[in-house]
Amino acid sequence: MKSQDETLEEWCRLLLRAFKLEDVDVDINEVLSVAGVAAHSVVRPAAPLTTFIAGLAVGLAADSGRAPDAASVQHAMDVARSVAKAYAADEAQSAEGSPAAGSAGSAVPTGTPGE
Template structure:
């Protein structure tokens, strides 16, 4: 993963600058972890969709002074992570349930 981070860090900085939001703290590892959860517990295309929605929600919360950007991102990521785990648990339970086969 270290190789990915070495490539991603300059890319993130370049993107932040291009979007005129340089200096915005981005926890690359946390974003990748959440994307992995969504991809494995939901379906692979859920990874970019989930991370986009989490970022959007966090941005709205920060822009409306509901929370700092760091707190908003952690909160939104936590919600998404919890939902991924719950969805995976439900899928596991329904696969084991005899009623799911009917």
């Protein structure tokens, strides 16, 4: 029986091949880490939504030629992680009944992936 890591590696290769992206290097642990932050900072269903939107941002940045793929990916992951953590902090402050020090948007890195 395959391990979870082996299954994810195989699944990733199959998806990349299906999308004709065999030359793309995916850091599965980084994607899962960002998904975990979103799931625990927002709600569980935020994990796939977050990773989809981060991937979309990377694709748009790469398509427009704004940044190399690796830089776009890292920036998108950093932004997604920051937004999720800021959201959790704002929610915690709201739950305590104190006015939030800022909105989730104020702690978000500015710019689009690759800028």
